[in-house]
Amino acid sequence: MKCSSVSFRSAVVSEGSNKFHSRSVISIGLCAALLFGCAMPLPPGASPAQQRLAQQNSNFNSTVAEGAVGGALVGALGGLLIGGSLKDVAIGAGAGAVAGGVAGYLVAQNNFAHAQTEETLKAAIADARTSTAKAQQMAADARQVASEAQQKAASLAQQVRARQITADQYRTQLASYRQSAEQLEAISKKLGEQSVQLRDNARRPMATADFSTDANAIDASRREMDMAAAQIRRALEATPAA
Numbered sequence: 338m339k340c341s342s343v344s345f346r347s348a349v350v351s352e353g354s355n356k357f358h359s360r361s362v363i364s365i366g367l368c369a370a371l372l373f374g375c376a377m378p379l380p381p382g383a384s385p386a387q388q389r390l391a392q393q394n395s396n397f398n399s400t401v402a403e404g405a406v407g408g409a410l411v412g413a414l415g416g417l418l419i420g421g422s423l424k425d426v427a428i429g430a431g432a433g434a435v436a437g438g439v440a441g442y443l444v445a446q447n448n449f450a451h452a453q454t455e456e457t458l459k460a461a462i463a464d465a466r467t468s469t470a471k472a473q474q475m476a477a478d479a480r481q482v483a484s485e486a487q488q489k490a491a492s493l494a495q496q497v498r499a500r501q502i503t504a505d506q507y508r509t510q511l512a513s514y515r516q517s518a519e520q521l522e523a524i525s526k527k528l529g530e531q532s533v534q535l536r537d538n539a540r541r542p543m544a545t546a547d548f549s550t551d552a553n554a555i556d557a558s559r560r561e562m563d564m565a566a567a568q569i570r571r572a573l574e575a576t577p578a579a
Contacts, residue, residue: 386481465551472558479565494577521566
């Protein structure tokens with residue numbers, strides 16, 4: 338998966354008789370090295386449950402990236418209008434990217450937060466139900482992946498002790514599960530942000546009980562994912578001695 342970037346080129350801003358010329362290119366890179374991270378492909382042989390989790394994490398990242406691009410553009414424009422210097426533009430773009438990234442996958446909930454109407458309420462409830470269903474599916478996949486990791490680690494450990502494979506081969510064959518644990522932790526964090534927004538919306542005058550119900554369900558799924566990630570890491574912690 339390739340990362341997106343946005344460049345702001347050669348901005349010329351007039352201030353009285355002076356002109357500020359920026360020869361620099363401000364790149365807002367939406368990659369792991371910068372703000373949000375790009376999904377790394379799983380090694381060959383990943384199970385269907387692992388592939389589904391990787392796809393869900395990639396979907397989150399793509400939505401965040403789209404929001405961040407829009408936020409960066411708005412933030413950069415704001416910095417240009419307020420200060421006009423390269424520093425102002427860069428600060429505005431960076432802040433906008435962060436805010437836009439978080440808002441990218443909370444659109445329906447943010448719309449309801451800012452304008453409580455029948456339309457935004459229905460959209461927010463539908464969004465919450467969809468998010469809950471996805472979280473529950475991811476929790477089921479997480480349990481499956483944790484079970485797979487434990488079984489595979491035990492099987493490979495026997496092969497190491499029997500000198501059928503080396504310790505390096507043991508680690509290589511379990512690499513995809515390390516990635517799965519990292520993906521589960523990332524997904525859990527993003528779901529936590531959804532839960533917080535749902536609980537905030539549950540306190541609004543027009544809100545129904547659906548918001549709190551879905552927030553509770555999402556938090557329950559998160560706990561399962563966190564437990565699964567911990568089980569995977571424990572299964573992979575020790576390299577058996579030959």
